[in-house]
Amino acid sequence: ILDFGIDEALKTLGISSENPGTSTGVKQFSSGSMISSWSPVNGKLIAKVKSTTKADYALVMDTATEAFKTWRKVPAPQRGEVVRQFADKLREKKEALGKLVSFEMGKSYQEGLGEVQEMIDICDFAVGLSRQLHGLTMHSERPGHRMYEQYHSLGVVGIISAFNFPVAVWAWNTALAWVCGDVCVWKPSEKTPLCGVACQNIAAEVFAENNLPEGISCLINGDAQVGALMTKDTRIPLISATGSTKMGKTVAQEVAARLGKSLLELGGNNAIIVTPDADIKMTVIGAIFGAVGTAGQRCTSTRRLIIHESIYDKVIAAVVKACKQLRIGNPLDENNHVGPIIDADAVKMYTKALKDVVEEGGRVLVEGGVISGEGFESGCYVKPAIVAVEPHFKMVQQETFAPILYVMTYTGAVENALEIQNSVAQGLSSAIMTNNLREAERFLSVEGSDCGIANVNIGTSGAEIGGAFGGEKETGGGRESGSDAWKIYMRRQTNTINYSAELPLAQGIIFDM
Numbered sequence: 001i002l003d004f005g006i007d008e009a010l011k012t013l014g015i016s017s018e019n020p021g022t023s024t025g026v027k028q029f030s031s032g033s034m035i036s037s038w039s040p041v042n043g044k045l046i047a048k049v050k051s052t053t054k055a056d057y058a059l060v061m062d063t064a065t066e067a068f069k070t071w072r073k074v075p076a077p078q079r080g081e082v083v084r085q086f087a088d089k090l091r092e093k094k095e096a097l098g099k100l101v102s103f104e105m106g107k108s109y110q111e112g113l114g115e116v117q118e119m120i121d122i123c124d125f126a127v128g129l130s131r132q133l134h135g136l137t138m139h140s141e142r143p144g145h146r147m148y149e150q151y152h153s154l155g156v157v158g159i160i161s162a163f164n165f166p167v168a169v170w171a172w173n174t175a176l177a178w179v180c181g182d183v184c185v186w187k188p189s190e191k192t193p194l195c196g197v198a199c200q201n202i203a204a205e206v207f208a209e210n211n212l213p214e215g216i217s218c219l220i221n222g223d224a225q226v227g228a229l230m231t232k233d234t235r236i237p238l239i240s241a242t243g244s245t246k247m248g249k250t251v252a253q254e255v256a257a258r259l260g261k262s263l264l265e266l267g268g269n270n271a272i273i274v275t276p277d278a279d280i281k282m283t284v285i286g287a288i289f290g291a292v293g294t295a296g297q298r299c300t301s302t303r304r305l306i307i308h309e310s311i312y313d314k315v316i317a318a319v320v321k322a323c324k325q326l327r328i329g330n331p332l333d334e335n336n337h338v339g340p341i342i343d344a345d346a347v348k349m350y351t352k353a354l355k356d357v358v359e360e361g362g363r364v365l366v367e368g369g370v371i372s373g374e375g376f377e378s379g380c381y382v383k384p385a386i387v388a389v390e391p392h393f394k395m396v397q398q399e400t401f402a403p404i405l406y407v408m409t410y411t412g413a414v415e416n417a418l419e420i421q422n423s424v425a426q427g428l429s430s431a432i433m434t435n436n437l438r439e440a441e442r443f444l445s446v447e448g449s450d451c452g453i454a455n456v457n458i459g460t461s462g463a464e465i466g467g468a469f470g471g472e473k474e475t476g477g478g479r480e481s482g483s484d485a486w487k488i489y490m491r492r493q494t495n496t497i498n499y500s501a502e503l504p505l506a507q508g509i510i511f512d513m
């Protein structure tokens, strides 16, 4: 049943037909029920993974807590060296892991490879960072005093990730957390458990080769209930959770109830504004890749195209033509542009969204629909659709995690397009297509896009690891990956040292005895 070298890839990644789901690093064990991983590519069972029970979880947490005591004492540049070795292993296994990502999640093989490349890139970033975990030195107001700040390791970091980036999101978190001296417990999506097992196998090998204790990288498997074991656990100072806004609202409340920290990376409803000065060719590539890349299942996927009325017909004609040329099929076949969406529930959601938006008054410009027949037996292949809408439609205001592009017009100045763009509850990624400097700067100004990511002459989809990644409003406010996102994985301490023979008090307070 396996094709395109998947069998070989599974072997390379240490995956068998039945896998222990829970792992404290070197040791793999589990006593829970089986989670089946079905490929959306061909609808067949790939393998099974054991889920984590409460007793398993207790053992994981004990091991992780113990490992932290050792790992935090390893000098940060040496921790960076371990992460460098991890990146080397990823380079060796890039093709195998890229294939598994594609086969288990459904994105194109090119995008699967891209995800592994992103893991390698963040590791490289983390290696450099391991020598740059800088704090500031401040001038004390008191004579004979020195004041500075330092960053200490935080502890156990809990990572909850979504199905659509089944390996990269973990790496964004864990590579930084590891150099910061933290240990990580990861619960991948129950829809992509094999990607979790594969990554953990690679990490475990590296930690064992360095004679480090097990528990620096831990894996737990299961659904929301297993995730909730972590969100309620006071031994976990930071929960990094990536997924839907619905999940984020629950996780945020549970973590806040115990005054823990959460880093939330939630849903988006991303728009490209196309102004009269836009380069149409660039707009079409940006919009179509943004809408159909990963079959519209990226948090940064382009959901809305806000086009100036003066060029609306021209842009629509080009976008519709490009959309009709897309090849849909097995994502491991590099001739195809669009693979399947994740599962039958996702197909139902896509079909319902199209029906609902038409009921609201949407006009279909490119017909959607579920594809059947040879090569599409999984039932998860759907046609990318384009629908002309009004910005206020209910369906347009929410994120539908599927390849549906909503197009709409604006009139007059770019401010009107910005009002439409910012009118949704989410605030992840945004873009403007323009060669007009005033419009571009207006878009980037404080009165412009309200999103965490704002691009000029680039689509909304995809981001480089060097920048901080995340969004505002219902996207959750978290930032991970580059820039100074590392600071959330550490605790900050301000230190003041008195090297004088006096004890002057701050703010000049006199306290004579």
Ligand code: NAD
Pocket (backbone or CB within 6 Å): 160, 161, 162, 163, 164, 165, 187, 188, 189, 190, 222, 223, 224, 225, 226, 227, 228, 231, 242, 243, 244, 245, 246, 247, 248, 250, 251, 264, 265, 266, 267, 268, 298, 299, 300, 399, 401, 428, 470, 471, 475
């Ligand atoms: P989801 O919310 O269904 O699940 C995400 C993860 O959260 C899974 O591991 C799930 O088991 C876990 N989970 C769900 N409820 C939980 C709870 N109450 N407690 C603990 N864990 C819980 O999301 P999904 O369908 O896997 O992913 C799609 C969503 O993720 C989209 O909304 C997308 O925009 C978003 N996403 C956001 C980013 C980002 O960086 N902003 C990145 C990727 C995906």
